[in-house]
Amino acid sequence: METDLSAAHAAHVDSPTGTDADAAGRLRVSAIVVLMIAHCAGMVDLVALPVWVGTLIGAYRLDAQQAGLLATLFLAGAVVSSLFFSPRLNRLPARAMATLGFGTATLAFVGIVAIDGYAAMAVLHAVAGIASGCGLSFTHGTIGRSRRPHRLFAIAGLALGVFAIAFLGATPALIAQHGGATLFRVFAGVMGVATVACALAFPSLRTQRSAATAAEPRFERAVWFGMVGVGCMALTQSMMFSFVQRIGLDHGFGFGAVTATLIALGLVDLFPAPVAALLEGRIAGRRVVQAGPIVQAVLVLVITQSATFAPYAVATSVFAAVMIFTHTFAFGMLARIDRTGRAVAATPAMLMTGAAIGPLLGGTLVKHSGYGSLGVAAVVITVAAVFCLSRLEGRRDSQGARA
Template identity: 80%
Template sequence: MKTDLSPTASASRDLAAESDSAARLGTLGTGALMIAHCAGMVDLVALPVWVGTLIGSYRLDPQQAGLLATLFLVGAVLSSLFFSPRLNRLPARMMATIGFGIATLAFLGVASIGGYPAMAVLHAVAGLAVGCALSFTHGTIGRSRNPHRLFAIAGLALGIFAIAFLGATPGLIAAHGGPTLFRVFAGVMGVATVACALAFPSLRMRRSTAKTDEPRFERTVWFGMVGVSCIALTQAMLFSFVQRIGLDRGFGFNAVTATLIALGFVNLFPAPVAGLLETRIAGRRVVQAGPVVQAVLALIITQSATFVPYAAATAVFAAVMIFTHTFAFGMLARIDRTGRAVAATPAMLMTGAAIGPVLGGTLIKQSGYGSLGVAAVLITVAAVFCFSRLERRPSLSGVQA
């Protein structure tokens, strides 16, 4: 007579089988995830050029420019909040392809259509589309055998993308005008659309995907999510205006552009280093120290009147975010093996990032660039508190990455 497996044993067996399937993504599947990650995280690379172009080429004030970036990010947040709980009930390949396809059309529209209201609507549409695609991308990475390592590889890919983007785009914009930026965005989204359509991994949950089978998030997961949002807020608030800070202080276009290119090269290292140090450094220590380092760099960037401290701090600023978030991603993926928590990565990152540009623009308008450093310190206090509650615990299924 057959005996039924216990629910825990069944879940462990099925999730282990799922992890084995995820481990066999293959070169094409992994490549598609890397391309999708770079396209979906374009704001992390492009914000200073994005906001700088809206101010310099479109003659918007910092608050108006920040609001357009915020509309994109708010759209991504709302989309991620809607789609991440449905990760295991919708076809990932189709949703990622459709999301990036719509984003391609939206950015082409921004490049072609003048007028602030139209730009605002299209930024929001692009954000909704990217948030959908990125949720399925990160959810698929989160269901892999080693989410920390795969996310670290994705971070390396983003660093390579950043070098190409920051090295080429400012010059293209200077030569051909502001709409060039949005044509570049459309090209990036178009490449991601094709890659997802051809090779995005179509992993299926082998256990029942009924809503009642998926446990609620533990409290520690929510603290981790808020902590990620805090460091994303600091990142976006300052990074959106780092180009303008350098230019307005008279450091010169070439020097500031060289600093951004250096930032791209530096960004090659934090993710692979985080992957190598996964088992050598306690993740909880990393995620608590990261926001503190971030705040120190923010103070240097906003208070420095000379080029060298500004350039040094700017070059490593995004690297701190990438390194810290790689550990946070791995910790959240181990706590919640359904992939839903990390599928909400766009919501975590972009909730903070959505507030960042408009908050930064408002602070600058009212109190100058120095106020950004003060705000970064206050946000760091909240981030450290939240991450102090995030610790590695065995998942409900007992399956380890």
């Protein structure tokens, strides 16, 4: 399994050992595995938000708004980091920056375990977000500069699904047995594994200095609309996902049933990315990215309005899959429009701008208006998402012609 890097953007390989890529700029299996590990670590919020916020409320005795704020600080830090590093993708050594980012995030989560007090937790959440956002920007930038970004990002989505099963299957029980700090020990372990992997085999690819310092073209209008649209979907995702565990528990479905639903969610998450890869070239990406937000809003309404367990369980188990499937197509479309890799290097900013607002917005709505208000907000956000994503240019979305 190897992925060719675009010749225009992989003229130089910055690798101490030279084993990451051959002279033609072709990623080896080891480098792809590292990108998958880094993707899972950097996207941990997509998997962990319900357990994260639920633990802060249940184990640390924070209210919904306080718990949402801590998650928001992590995600806001990732946004700031991505906005800073994504324009510099082709001017900094990717291996060193990814290793430094995930290493710093490891230390921040270790610090959360060791300290006590809300203010200190808030600062360390922000630091962890900034650090992981750095590592994830270079990860997604490298994926985006590949010859088949849609396919490689789909593989990353499959890896995230496998990670989700392990995380959601084991972490809630560990937290129940050993206390809330266990969550942050798990986060530190995930970031630590990513740190070691990046240090050993991250494909530190960069352009030649003359190309990197030359004036790069501005993004097309379609890129900006696409980025905003993905951010809107991420807002709905995090706003709902942060409280899906608490909704189940507060509706009286029971800890075991809710945990089983989260495990089912992880199992379902195995499928959207490989299905998206198989459907590349067979279905118009523009249709997928317009339908995705609508399906997402319908699921939010089902989850928040369900008085019985079955509709809640079905909607929850497929909720994250909609985002993964839709974003795989959006990632491929954006990567084809902008071949410099800068647009998709800003993926953490796209996802986490919305995701950063989501937990705090959701917590505020729940605190003052109850869970039903999340459905109303999701419908409003969906209108904006569909409008923006409809502006991704169909002429660029040949689904395979330029992949």
